[in-house]
Amino acid sequence: MTSHRTGNPSKQRKKWANRTLILLCIFKIISLYFMFRQQFNFSPRTSCVLSILLGALFTGLSFVSTGFQCITLLMVPQMLSKRGRIALIAYVFVLALSGPARNTVENIGLMSESLICSQAQLKVSIHETLKALNIPFATLKETVQKLVAEVERGFMKIQRVLDGIMDGLLSTLETIRAGYRWLAELVTICNGDGKTSFERCIATLETSVLDCQRRLRFLGFMCNVKRSAKLICFSAKVIDWSIHYKTNYLSRDDYDNCYIGQEFYAVDKRRESMQLPRVLPLTRREQNCYIPLTSLYLLRQERLRIARNAFFLFLSTIQIAGIVSADYCLYWLLTIVGQASRKQTDIHLPTMFKIHVIGNGTIADMYRRIVAVIETSARLADYLRPAKCAPDPPAPDYVRYCQIGFLLISAWAFIVLEPYGLRVRQLIMAGYYPERARERATWLYNDIMLKRETFVKLVLKQMAADLGDPTGKPTWLDVIRAKTNHYWLSRMVLGSHHPVRCILCGSDLARDDYVRCFRPRCSGMYCYECFLEIQHVCWMCGDPILTGDSSDESLER
Missing domain, CATH: 1.20.5 (Single alpha-helices involved in coiled-coils or other helix-helix interfaces)
Known part of the structure; x- marks a missing residue:
């Protein structure tokens, strides 16, 4: 062919x-x-x-390097996968933490400073108010104490004066008594001595004056009849999974092998020309497991993968939206508080009357102190200015908001495009490794045929094989292996089987009944009928100089 x-x-x-x-x-x-x-x-x-x-x-x-070139191209659809989306969401989180989150922390710091400033003003105002309220009582108490002290001093003076008067009266009475006695003695002397009456009276009077001065002491002038007065910090994963995909694609036939490509159609067309059993068209059940590469229809596992990834992306979107919302809401709140605080400063205080106290004395001093307290309380209202503590928050980075929004929309678009983007990997690998793509298509073709085998069909084939050549017919183990190869436990227990198949028609080949290409690194194996059809030219690595189909030459050459 x-x-x-x-x-x-x-x-x-x-x-x-x-x-x-x-x-x-x-x-x-x-x-x-x-x-x-x-x-x-x-x-x-x-x-x-x-x-x-x-x-x-x-x-x-x-x-x-062709290998580096292949891995580089695989990175493009790999960006649509979970790993690429994780790297994208990680970058979005970096943008959110370095932008809105940092701005939120700064706004929280400004809010704390504003609260501390307001609390400090309130504390000082309360302290000054209490101090001002205590001044009248302290002044009144001090005034009363002074009055009591003055009254006590006045009473003491009066008491001392009264005591002196009492002493004077007692002395006067004693003097009067002494005078009476003196007069009596004088009469006696005047009447009894030889001196004249005039001489005795003069001598006795001088003695009585000296005795009166001695008895009255400080009141002795009365005897002479004289008066005295004081506030306080993921891209390497995409490359790794690109290499991982390339390695598994080249080493495992069943890895991500559920898509029908041109190689699959070529095998089916070849079997149709040879009148062998075909796979196409697929049954309804098989259409849910195998799909053409260019089809818009999604497989069941692809739909489940989209739903699972959408759920986790929804959680990440909620977290990022919460960070952005917190930043903007806090900025909006602080802006409203700042505007309200500045508007309060426009309120003018009423005109205060100044009180003058005229006069001297204790009561006047008390009134002056009370008036000073009232004036100090009025000045406290001027000290309580909210504008001094009004916050001035930094504006959000709206460009960063647009970047985050664009990347989140891209991540959601990647989820929808992920199945189609991952299919591109099949086309890239088929372009660089067409021989491997044909091998995988042949394996998939035979795997579908083995999955279609039933107990009756297998018994009939075994009976027909007993009458002819039994070589190359499927066994029970091959059928069980094909029907359960989606489970890792089955693959581990039953192992893998790689029978020799024709690369063109996919027919199982007997051990010595096939033709193989002996060119190094070429896996072309053909049945005799196909080998004659391709005119002795390897369909996988045919030299363009020869007359053969060299259209699928590997890009590695």
């Missing part, structure tokens, strides 16, 4: 791959520039130089 196509498909694939790599290089340079510029805060010149150097290195390795 030969197929003639126009142009050179190998060169067309290389040209397509080169164009794709150039576009990826440009995209990588732009991405690196913005990453260096925004995340690392490099200068525009440094960011431009680093992004161009890394982009040139990336492009050079892609053109030199």
Whole structure:
């Protein structure tokens, strides 16, 4: 069987791959520039130089190494997978933490400082108010104490004066008594001595005056009849899974092998021309397990994967939306508080009357102190200015909000496009490794045929094999292995079986009844009928110089 196509498909694939790599290089340079510029805060010149150097290195390795080129192309659809989406969400969290979250922390700090300032003002005001309220009572108490002290001093003076008067009266009475006695004695003397009456009276009077002065002491002038007075900090995973996918694709036939491609249709068409049993069309049940690569229909596991990923992305979206909402709501709240605090400062206090106290004395001093307290209380209202503690929050970064929103929308779009993007990996691997793609298509074709086997069909085939050549017919173990290969425990217990099959028609080949291509690294094996049909030219690695189908030459050559 030969197929003639126009142009050179190998060169067309290389040209397509080169164009794709150039576009990826440009995209990588732009991405690196913005990453260096925004995340690392490099200068525009440094960011431009680093992004161009890394982009040139990336492009050079892609053109030199085919394996690196394949892995690079696999990274593009891998970005639509769970790993790429995790890296994208991780980057969104980095943007959220370095933008809205940091702004939220700053606003919380401003709110704390505003509360501390207001509390300090309130504390000082309460202290001054209590102090002012205590001043009148203290003044009144001090005034009363002074009055009591003055009254006590006055009473003491009066008491001392009264005591002196009493002493004077007693002395006067004693003097009067002495005078009476003196007069009596004088009469006696005047009447009894030889002196004249005049001489005796004069001598006795002088003695009585001296005795009166001695007895009255400080009141002796009365005897002479004289008066005296004081506030207080994921891209490597995508590359790893790209390498992981490539390794499993090349080593395992059953790995991600549920899509029907051109190689599958080629095998079915070949079996139709040979009048052998075919797989197509698929049954309704098989259509839920196997689907063409270009179909818009989703398999059951793809729908379940979308639902599971959408649930986890919904949780991440809620968290990121909470961070952004907290930032904006706190900014809005602090802005409202600041505006309200500044509006209160426009309220003018009523005109205060000044009281003057005229006069001297204790009562006047008490009134002056009370008036001073009233004036101090009026000045406290001027001290309580809310504008001094009004917060001035920094505005949110709305550009960062747009970046986060765009990346979240992209993540949700990646979930919807994930099944279709992951199918592109099959096309990339088929373009670089067409021989391996044909082997996997042959394995899938025979796997579907084995899954269709029933007990009756298998018994009939065994009976027919007993009459002819039993070599190459499926066994019970092959059927059980094919029906249970979706479970890892079955694969581990039953193992894997790799029978020899024709690469064109997928028929099982006997041990010595096939033709194999002996070119190194070529796995082409054919039945005799197919080998004659392709005119002795390997369909997988045919040399373009020979007359054969060389349209699927590997890009690795």
